Amino acid sequence: MSFDETSQILDVPRGGPLELARAKSSFNWKKMKLFFEDLDLINYKNQIWDTLRKDADFIRPTEEPSLMEQKKICQKRCLKIKKYNFINEDIQMERPLKRILFDEAIVLWDIDTSVKYSLHFQMFEQLLKTLGTLRHQQFVEGCEKGDIFGCFAMTEMSHGSNTKNLKTTAHYDPKTEEFVINTPSIEDCKIWVGNLGKFATHSAVYAQLYTPDNQCHGLHIFIVPVRDPYTMALKPGVICGEMGPKAGLNGVDNGFATFNQVRIPRENLLNKTGDVTPDGVYVSPIKDAKKRFGISLGALSNGRVGLTYYAHSVQGMALTIALRYAAARKQFGEPETPILEYQSHEYRLMPLLAIRYTWHAFSMSFFDNLSEFLIGLFTGDKSDRQAELGREIHAISCVSKPASSWNTQRVIQECREACGGHGYLKASRLGDLRNSNDPLLTFEGDNNVLIQQTRQLAETPLKTVEFLRNFDQKLQVKFKSNSKEDLLNQKSLMEMFDWLICYMVKISHDKLQNNLKKGQDLFTARNENQVFYSKSLALIFMERQLIERFIEKINQNKDESLGKVLNRILYLAGLYLLDNHVGLFYQGGFYSTEKPVFLIRECILELCRELRDDAMGLVDAMAPPDFVLNSVLGESNGE
Amino acid sequence: MSFDETSQILDVPRGGPLELARAKSSFNWKKMKLFFEDLDLINYKNQIWDTLRKDADFIRPTEEPSLMEQKKICQKRCLKIKKYNFINEDIQMERPLKRILFDEAIVLWDIDTSVKYSLHFQMFEQLLKTLGTLRHQQFVEGCEKGDIFGCFAMTEMSHGSNTKNLKTTAHYDPKTEEFVINTPSIEDCKIWVGNLGKFATHSAVYAQLYTPDNQCHGLHIFIVPVRDPYTMALKPGVICGEMGPKAGLNGVDNGFATFNQVRIPRENLLNKTGDVTPDGVYVSPIKDAKKRFGISLGALSNGRVGLTYYAHSVQGMALTIALRYAAARKQFGEPETPILEYQSHEYRLMPLLAIRYTWHAFSMSFFDNLSEFLIGLFTGDKSDRQAELGREIHAISCVSKPASSWNTQRVIQECREACGGHGYLKASRLGDLRNSNDPLLTFEGDNNVLIQQTRQLAETPLKTVEFLRNFDQKLQVKFKSNSKEDLLNQKSLMEMFDWLICYMVKISHDKLQNNLKKGQDLFTARNENQVFYSKSLALIFMERQLIERFIEKINQNKDESLGKVLNRILYLAGLYLLDNHVGLFYQGGFYSTEKPVFLIRECILELCRELRDDAMGLVDAMAPPDFVLNSVLGESNGE
Numbered sequence A, B: 001m002s003f004d005e006t007s008q009i010l011d012v013p014r015g016g017p018l019e020l021a022r023a024k025s026s027f028n029w030k031k032m033k034l035f036f037e038d039l040d041l042i043n044y045k046n047q048i049w050d051t052l053r054k055d056a057d058f059i060r061p062t063e064e065p066s067l068m069e070q071k072k073i074c075q076k077r078c079l080k081i082k083k084y085n086f087i088n089e090d091i092q093m094e095r096p097l098k099r100i101l102f103d104e105a106i107v108l109w110d111i112d113t114s115v116k117y118s119l120h121f122q123m124f125e126q127l128l129k130t131l132g133t134l135r136h137q138q139f140v141e142g143c144e145k146g147d148i149f150g151c152f153a154m155t156e157m158s159h160g161s162n163t164k165n166l167k168t169t170a171h172y173d174p175k176t177e178e179f180v181i182n183t184p185s186i187e188d189c190k191i192w193v194g195n196l197g198k199f200a201t202h203s204a205v206y207a208q209l210y211t212p213d214n215q216c217h218g219l220h221i222f223i224v225p226v227r228d229p230y231t232m233a234l235k236p237g238v239i240c241g242e243m244g245p246k247a248g249l250n251g252v253d254n255g256f257a258t259f260n261q262v263r264i265p266r267e268n269l270l271n272k273t274g275d276v277t278p279d280g281v282y283v284s285p286i287k288d289a290k291k292r293f294g295i296s297l298g299a300l301s302n303g304r305v306g307l308t309y310y311a312h313s314v315q316g317m318a319l320t321i322a323l324r325y326a327a328a329r330k331q332f333g334e335p336e337t338p339i340l341e342y343q344s345h346e347y348r349l350m351p352l353l354a355i356r357y358t359w360h361a362f363s364m365s366f367f368d369n370l371s372e373f374l375i376g377l378f379t380g381d382k383s384d385r386q387a388e389l390g391r392e393i394h395a396i397s398c399v400s401k402p403a404s405s406w407n408t409q410r411v412i413q414e415c416r417e418a419c420g421g422h423g424y425l426k427a428s429r430l431g432d433l434r435n436s437n438d439p440l441l442t443f444e445g446d447n448n449v450l451i452q453q454t455r456q457l458a459e460t461p462l463k464t465v466e467f468l469r470n471f472d473q474k475l476q477v478k479f480k481s482n483s484k485e486d487l488l489n490q491k492s493l494m495e496m497f498d499w500l501i502c503y504m505v506k507i508s509h510d511k512l513q514n515n516l517k518k519g520q521d522l523f524t525a526r527n528e529n530q531v532f533y534s535k536s537l538a539l540i541f542m543e544r545q546l547i548e549r550f551i552e553k554i555n556q557n558k559d560e561s562l563g564k565v566l567n568r569i570l571y572l573a574g575l576y577l578l579d580n581h582v583g584l585f586y587q588g589g590f591y592s593t594e595k596p597v598f599l600i601r602e603c604i605l606e607l608c609r610e611l612r613d614d615a616m617g618l619v620d621a622m623a624p625p626d627f628v629l630n631s632v633l634g635e636s637n638g639e
């Protein structure tokens, strides 16, 4: 890394209440920033932010606008961002990571706008491109020209998580070569659809496809015009409106819709995986139903990988706010001490910061996997590696999205509390962050339902996951560190995670077999294996991922000046996560005396203290500029 | 309990989606209701609610009013409630519990109004009565007549938790027989003061009292007129205004204030514990500084006991909403299954419901203790029992307020998630409950700071707490249950809690001694003993309280039909709480094999399932009427 590169990163303000805390840093924060994102990426985000900053449409209102006004502002911003053409296929091809950094740039600025934008430009348009064919090019062009504004209508009033049972129908009528979209009863109306409340002209509707012989061919996606793009009048047979005020995200117009025998041309079916001939015969280019399913899995992973990244970046803002406040705020002691220097405050925040760093490395590396997979899709790669990658991304995203969004929700709450009364000011932004992150726990797969999908791990213990080789041997290992030195190294950490996973796999597997032996069917046996087993296993699996990928990342570091602090982050994050599983370590015999707990906790507290001196450097390396952060508490000058 | 009594409680609606779930109940919910609150109390709350329901000022606005409008509505409601005279000294004397049930009735209806009301009528007026003397009768009368609207100004910009260091001064000027109230610098301005933003006419200001010899006599309370009661113009030298939008509670006008040499009559000092003679000599009727401190401790406990109750009642609403939704909402399975019947959903909600019941018994019993103490104060009781009670209430309230408010915050979040997308609708009320409960974690003593006060427990292991007798003997006990029967009884549960506390006291004590031996001073040694020790100990102490008092309560039950379900609540709550401490049980050698964990968790899951059938009965017994609950999800007919 050359001196030139750091010099191209803007300084933080000199002076002010954070000066003292910054002076303690053991490393150059600009080098740390460059270790995670190169200059090309940093500049890319900064250019986006600079553009928004200079645009009057992006000025933050001084008073909270009415709900209606919020939706209008959000819509306007969304279209404006599209016009700026910050991201397009060329940019994405050249540097896939820019797709997600673009999302991050917008999310940090304004979460509502980002959600609205991705519903139209990423979900709707993406569906047209991936599941549509040439004949849908007209819709893509409509999106690009701004004649079409889309939304994605899956959820129904009676069926949310259980998408298989959606009731909306699409009957094919060969006489007119049309599909007839219909909502059987009021309980089957589409709900929650983002953009549908007010602005959408077209909706991608999930419906059960019926051929004239009255056979059902399962869920397919139909492009249904819902409003006239010029007058915004509803199309005949379509009734839709607003869901009403929400706990947050009120810039997005979530809506409901019923379809009363709405006719659309046969060509509006997205037909990549299945089609109906003009005379009404169902045909599919992909014979293998499993493979068809695989393709749509891929499309869904896309969103979850994005949300994983999205949540971790919101988390970074909350920690920036709370840590800068903690370094500047003094209370008690003589002379008065910054609250960050109290053991309990340190322990509340420093491990969360360390873990945020592991999420950062993970989210980028995971997005790299996704990009590789998508390029494979695009180039028609049919290799085993491609298929494996698809399944792996699916499995990991089913736990990374829940884990990332849950973790972020907890971190925001802790940061709010860590700022005392000031954290409760709207102007701290912490309340808004909490309210806006909250729906992530539910949409694109409810967290608690999604996480059940990773149960495969427990059911085929020895095949799925590489590190489960030498299963029995790994289970034999016992805690044997006698000192800090024994404990604080990559091998010890990974040994502990491996043992933990093997033990969890073992007891989950035993439990499931037991359930089956008791005569339970598989559906019940799996359900009764959720609590204490599958769910915990999935979350521990995720924690191991975080640590494993962070190790991969820091092993690439060549800069000695960063080595120490990167190791401390690793050790603190790793031990803190492991320390949540003390019970399991004893239960399975990995610990057998009081000592491991005392030793590990001593190390945790020591690492908190050591890392505290680097807290401001670590924050500066991850914080967006003040005008993006937009919090009266977290400003870079500490005031 | 006679048949007559249950017949006087309003029925829940027949039919509807909850009918089936209700039919499973093993007991009569009205009897359960009467077990916790007798008819006199139930009718008392219902009368309040009926009155509010019929009053146009209490109609809930269909659209969210502007922030300014919210404050006006809240102020109006507050004065109206006072006019209704629901609570007064006579009622309180006759039935002390009605004080807290009055609070509950208002809180459940509208949290903002309740907070505003208590700041003026309970905090401000109460201070006048308890720390003022005869000469402050005029202010009390002003409050009653509505000429005075008060607030309580303690917090300053630079000093929140660290109240000892507050900087506002009150210099006595014998020439004019006035105090001069002054804000030394902008950082010392009073902030966050509820009611001060817009409506307060008088403020109870905490300031350092100086006599003419320039000696400081510490913090005292001064009644400072801030606005003209007729024109609402600010008094000379007073600058105050709004704190600005908050993350919730926007009906309350929190304000800031600076005082520029504001002169007030000598008599405006609340002089129960200390006074200044006209010529400027400080005198105190209570020579013993410790005792003086004790009296103010008592006054502060009052608020915390109230908040303990307040949070647990908000928690009850969140659980009502989530459990009714869970019984009515079906998803997956053939035929589709109510989500409450999935193990993971059961485990997410049923233990929380059981624990809510223990909080209910605790909060009522704890309020009884407070009432006894306050009556003692009033009648001038100087017995040892009275002094002990005061200290005990202080110690317990320092942990019950944090534990109750934290627990409620977590429960609300879980309930929001348990309702899926619908939980995110503003109309579910869950978002608003979360935002309104949130500041409880901070005000009347920041939770993390407050909980440090209970460290005495660790420092004098053998004296303070009755159950710590036979300390060593209790520590010798090991887990020895071989079956459900061995485990599920009061003795086993209490043995486990006792062991846990003794073990925590032991290791905390050892740790502190170690810190001191390492040469740390007491301030540091204590600070370094927070994480893993004092804080955990305090929370476990609270959990033991919950279980101990719930046992006391259910042992009073004479009705066989309630016995089974009350026991299940006890066992589920107890085991769930204990199961969070698996690590400690192994660490200290109470467990030594895998078996205890498996046995306890099997019991927990079984109890969840058994109690599930009684869920609707338990909810009906604690739920307020629908028009109070005010959630589109939690209505009593399940629709």
Ligand SMILES: Cc1cc2nc3c(=O)[nH]c(=O)nc-3n(C[C@H](O)[C@H](O)[C@H](O)COP(=O)(O)OP(=O)(O)OC[C@H]3O[C@@H](n4cnc5c(N)ncnc54)[C@H](O)[C@@H]3O)c2cc1C
Binding pocket: A119, A152, A153, A154, A155, A158, A159, A160, A161, A162, A191, A192, A193, A194, A249, A254, A439, A442, A443, A444, A445, A446, A447, A448, A449, B329, B331, B332, B339, B342, B344, B345, B417, B418, B419, B420, B421, B422, B424
């Ligand atoms: C802000 C927001 C925006 C949205 N945008 C869109 C959109 O643009 N398009 C769209 O189609 N949808 C959208 N949704 C809907 C969202 O996808 C659904 O809310 C989500 O899929 C969950 O479905 P549900 O709300 O019906 O919950 P349910 O599926 O009814 O689940 C309710 C609860 O039951 C639990 N549960 C359910 N099944 C089980 C089981 N088998 N075992 C254990 N527990 C179970 C869940 O964990 C959850 O806690 C949006 C939602 C929100 C809040």
Ligand SMILES: Cc1cc2nc3c(=O)[nH]c(=O)nc-3n(C[C@H](O)[C@H](O)[C@H](O)COP(=O)(O)OP(=O)(O)OC[C@H]3O[C@@H](n4cnc5c(N)ncnc54)[C@H](O)[C@@H]3O)c2cc1C
Binding pocket: A329, A331, A332, A339, A342, A344, A345, A417, A418, A419, A420, A421, A422, A424, B119, B152, B153, B154, B155, B158, B159, B160, B161, B162, B191, B192, B193, B194, B249, B254, B439, B442, B443, B444, B445, B446, B447, B448, B449
């Ligand atoms: C909605 C609302 C209403 C309020 N109403 C009133 C009112 O009517 N009148 C009034 O006087 N005040 C009021 N307050 C102020 C409230 O009492 C203070 O916010 C509270 O006392 C905490 O003080 P602080 O905000 O300065 O936080 P600080 O004391 O600065 O604490 C900030 C953080 O540091 C931590 N911390 C502080 N000291 C230590 C330590 N020694 N060890 C470890 N950690 C530590 C805390 O846990 C906290 O997380 C209100 C506040 C709110 C939010």
